[in-house]
Amino acid sequence: MTNQKIGRRRLLKTMGAGFAATVASPLVFTGRGHAQEFCNNPGDKNPIIGFNVPQTGTYAEEGLEQLKGYELAVKHINGEGDGGMMNTMTPTSLKGNGILGRKLQYVTGDTQTNTDAARDGARRMIERDGAIMVTGCVTTGEAVAQQALCHELGVIYMSGLTHGNDTTGKDKRRYGFRHFFNGYMSGVAIAPILAEEYGRDRKAYHLTADYNWGWTREESIMNATEALGWETVKAVRTPLGIGDYSQYLTPVLNSGADVLILNHYGHDMVNSLPQAVQFGMRDRMINGKQFELIVPMFSELMAVGAGDAVKGIIGTQNWNWQLEDAGSKAFTQSYGAAYGEPPSQSAHTGYVQTLLYADAVERAGTFYPPEVIRALEDFEFDGLGNGPTLYRGSDHQCFKEVLVVRGNENPTSRFDVLNVIGKTPREEVIYDPAIFGGELGPYEPNQC
Amino acid sequence: MFSLSRKNVITLVIFSAIVLTMPIWLKPLGAAYPGLMQKFVIYAIFAIGFNILFGLTGYLSFGHAAFLGVGSYTAVWSFKLLTMDMIPALIFAVIFAGIFALFIGYFSLRRSGIYFSILTLAFAQMSYSLAYSVLTPITFGETGLLIARDDPRAIDAMLGVNQSASGMPVPSLLGFELGGYSGFYICAVVLIVAFFLSQMIFASPFGMALRGIKSNQTRMMYTGFNTKPYMLTAFVISGMFAGLAGGLLAVTDPIAGAERMKWTESGNLVLMTMLGGVGTLVGPVVGAWLIKYLENIFSAINTNMLNNFFDFLPDGVQTVMVTVMSKFVGEGWHLTLGLMFVLIVVFLPGGLVEGTERLVRRFRRIAGPSDEPTGKMASGRAGND
Numbered sequence: 115m116t117n118q119k120i121g122r123r124r125l126l127k128t129m130g131a132g133f134a135a136t137v138a139s140p141l142v143f144t145g146r147g148h149a150q151e152f153c154n155n156p157g158d159k160n161p162i163i164g165f166n167v168p169q170t171g172t173y174a175e176e177g178l179e180q181l182k183g184y185e186l187a188v189k190h191i192n193g194e195g196d197g198g199m200m201n202t203m204t205p206t207s208l209k210g211n212g213i214l215g216r217k218l219q220y221v222t223g224d225t226q227t228n229t230d231a232a233r234d235g236a237r238r239m240i241e242r243d244g245a246i247m248v249t250g251c252v253t254t255g256e257a258v259a260q261q262a263l264c265h266e267l268g269v270i271y272m273s274g275l276t277h278g279n280d281t282t283g284k285d286k287r288r289y290g291f292r293h294f295f296n297g298y299m300s301g302v303a304i305a306p307i308l309a310e311e312y313g314r315d316r317k318a319y320h321l322t323a324d325y326n327w328g329w330t331r332e333e334s335i336m337n338a339t340e341a342l343g344w345e346t347v348k349a350v351r352t353p354l355g356i357g358d359y360s361q362y363l364t365p366v367l368n369s370g371a372d373v374l375i376l377n378h379y380g381h382d383m384v385n386s387l388p389q390a391v392q393f394g395m396r397d398r399m400i401n402g403k404q405f406e407l408i409v410p411m412f413s414e415l416m417a418v419g420a421g422d423a424v425k426g427i428i429g430t431q432n433w434n435w436q437l438e439d440a441g442s443k444a445f446t447q448s449y450g451a452a453y454g455e456p457p458s459q460s461a462h463t464g465y466v467q468t469l470l471y472a473d474a475v476e477r478a479g480t481f482y483p484p485e486v487i488r489a490l491e492d493f494e495f496d497g498l499g500n501g502p503t504l505y506r507g508s509d510h511q512c513f514k515e516v517l518v519v520r521g522n523e524n525p526t527s528r529f530d531v532l533n534v535i536g537k538t539p540r541e542e543v544i545y546d547p548a549i550f551g552g553e554l555g556p557y558e559p560n561q562c
Numbered sequence: 563m564f565s566l567s568r569k570n571v572i573t574l575v576i577f578s579a580i581v582l583t584m585p586i587w588l589k590p591l592g593a594a595y596p597g598l599m600q601k602f603v604i605y606a607i608f609a610i611g612f613n614i615l616f617g618l619t620g621y622l623s624f625g626h627a628a629f630l631g632v633g634s635y636t637a638v639w640s641f642k643l644l645t646m647d648m649i650p651a652l653i654f655a656v657i658f659a660g661i662f663a664l665f666i667g668y669f670s671l672r673r674s675g676i677y678f679s680i681l682t683l684a685f686a687q688m689s690y691s692l693a694y695s696v697l698t699p700i701t702f703g704e705t706g707l708l709i710a711r712d713d714p715r716a717i718d719a720m721l722g723v724n725q726s727a728s729g730m731p732v733p734s735l736l737g738f739e740l741g742g743y744s745g746f747y748i749c750a751v752v753l754i755v756a757f758f759l760s761q762m763i764f765a766s767p768f769g770m771a772l773r774g775i776k777s778n779q780t781r782m783m784y785t786g787f788n789t790k791p792y793m794l795t796a797f798v799i800s801g802m803f804a805g806l807a808g809g810l811l812a813v814t815d816p817i818a819g820a821e822r823m824k825w826t827e828s829g830n831l832v833l834m835t836m837l838g839g840v841g842t843l844v845g846p847v848v849g850a851w852l853i854k855y856l857e858n859i860f861s862a863i864n865t866n867m868l869n870n871f872f873d874f875l876p877d878g879v880q881t882v883m884v885t886v887m888s889k890f891v892g893e894g895w896h897l898t899l900g901l902m903f904v905l906i907v908v909f910l911p912g913g914l915v916e917g918t919e920r921l922v923r924r925f926r927r928i929a930g931p932s933d934e935p936t937g938k939m940a941s942g943r944a945g946n947d
């Protein structure tokens with residue numbers, strides 16, 4: 115029945131009409147952008163912000179924790195609950211009546227621990243839901259992808275848990291802000307404690323997850339330990355997401371190294387650390403010294419996942435709920451009251467980022483992004499759990515104390531897995547923003 | 563050469579109308595924003611291309627995401643090195659994906675059935691690993707390939723095209739900036755062209771040969787056909803469609819990440835095609851839209867929204883409904899997708915297209931057998947297979 119042909123002329127006509135309709139239609143549908151002076155101006159309506167975190171996929175647990183932190187922050191900003199760290203933050207312009215007197219609303223999205231899905235989610239929030247700010251992530255990939263998108267659309271992005279140097283390094287953006295610390299700071303912060311604990315004459319062996327974060331992580335810690343006088347025996351890259359590390363661990367034993375540094379995160383670390391312990395590494399004596407394991411960057415969920423293996427292991431953290439300052443106490447208390455468990459650093463950074471954004475809008479007196487960005491840049495604050503903190507204007511990175519933690523030998527509960535053993539002051543972790551390159555870009559937003 | 567049957571022309575016109583009016587009919591479904599509509603259209607192209615291979619020859623490739631990724635990376639590099647114009651980007655994306663498909667197809671097509679699937683899967687996983695770590699100087703690994711303001715862009719520099727002074731450079735078509743709705747309409751036109759091409763292939767002798775391979779490859783060979791070149795051509799065409807889709811992804815959103823090449827993306831593509839209807843023209847498109855809709859809209863529904871939705875119910879019932887429903891939306895959207903997939907594969911092996919056809923037939927039968935001579939029905943279907 116397929117030989118009932120239509121003539122060339124008729125087909126051309128049909129196609130021509132279709133083409134004309136196609137070309138004309140954008141004119142009909144794009145009249146929207148001119149009504150507002152900037153992207154998603156809330157006008158007289160309640161402002162909406164978007165929480166885009168992994169709720170499925172590899173880092174779903176950390177993402178869901180972060181989401182809880184965000185939801186708590188919205189409650190506090192809107193004057194519900196006990197106010198948490200809003201009471202301890204100094205200076206603050208937040209009054210507990212929303213932002214600029216209007217109730218803050220939010221939408222959520224699932225990034226699936228995938229950069230494409232993260233960008234899809236962020237675009238939905240910006241284009242459909244009218245979000246004035248987007249926040250949340252658990253990997254550096256998600257952070258960089260969303261930050262670039264938000265810059266293109268002229269919406270501020272407050273990143274969540276991202277530890278790679280790139281977020282505020284080579285991929286920094288004018289519209290992206292990071293409260294979390296980075297790999298460079300971990301390296302600098304952990305070094306003095308390592309010298310104190312393990313001496314200055316050590317031979318280190320690195321196992322590094324083979325992707326950007328792992329490499330920047332490895333580079334930073336290698337520089338820091340070599341500055342101590344440690345020798346780097348070898349640095350080996352391991353593929354991402356393998357379950358069995360024995361083929362990488364066996365050579366370590368015969369390499370003459372007496373320290374193994376695991377530049378792994380999440381599931382990689384949850385697998386590699388216990389396997390290293392099962393290899394009997396911690397019981398060995400090499401060069402007359404006790405063999406040691408180091409995991410430069412920890413999270414509570416990783417420590418729980420690694421179980422007993424984490425006992426006595428040294429690493430760094432952005433924040434820990436056991437801190438004794440007023441801000442941390444207030445946050446831990448109100449989070450505990452809301453969810454029945456202590457918060458993780460993922461929840462903390464999400465909470466703080468939301469508060470900082472809200473406060474910046476209050477101080478700027480407008481939602482207009484360039485003004486909010488100027489309010490955040492070089493903002494000096496205290497009382498949010500990390501001591502005095504600076505949001506540096508030249509790369510949008512927060513500078514604050516970095517915690518060095520050790521796996522608890524006798525945990526009393528599953529939340530009590532990490533002990534704070536040292537704090538490296540802010541002055542020591544500050545670096546020159548020029549070392550990572552990158553460019554922030556202009557203040558003026560694109561129209562979305 | 564560009565002639566189609568009357569039935570196909572009508573399909574094409576209706577299809578074009580549906581695609582171009584997306585901003586209207588997607589509004590009540592909460593999906594009428596450019597970001598998602600672009601994805602709808604682009605993934606439809608991707609699925610149409612995949613269907614040329616899987617639907618016509620029955621060879622199930624589990625590695626098509628690799629071609630999508632290659633297309634995206636090529637397009638972004640074209641934005642970085644040559645020009646922000648989309649035409650060179652798309653041309654290069656299609657060519658590179660085609661070359662890559664030729665390479666993978668040459669090896670994979672030496673085997674058939676499950677071995678072919680496994681080979682393509684292996685190649686795709688290999689490409690993903692390469693993109694994620696080994697080839698980081700080219701792909702920028704985890705953080706993805708992004709455009710920057712200070713990229714060389716040789717052609718733009720030569721022509722003295724001044725990219726937007728504020729903000730980041732934006733992909734354009736002959737100086738007309740793409741983004742939001744204009745990006746969607748450009749992709750929609752490309753989709754219509756892709757659909758037209760797919761119709762042509764389905765109706766051509768080449769398409770008939772591919773169907774012959776699907777139904778009985780041995781018999782085809784006995785009748786004197788060398789099936790290898792046909793298979794390889796189908797594979798490369800299908801890879802080029804994927805490259806085109808990948809290039810468009812980069813045009814509407816200039817970033818290329820390794821996750822685009824992961825095997826789960828290839829798996830999603832298989833799901834799309836099977837949900838909609840393998841081997842039918844519109845099936846893959848419908849499947850792609852359905853999955854993208856679930857992924858973006860369903861996954862964003864949270865308990866607050868459910869509470870509002872079930873507000874009309876009495877308190878107790880509302881809580882029960884919200885508790886039950888919340889397992890299927892938000893982070894549980896995979897569960898909905900899985901259930902739907904199982905139901906469709908078990909009860910409607912021909913996908914949603916078959917389901918619709920069955921419904922139509924039933925309605926016609928109810929409407930009155932005298933109006934519709936049975937012969938006409940049978941012939942109506944014949945054009946489709």
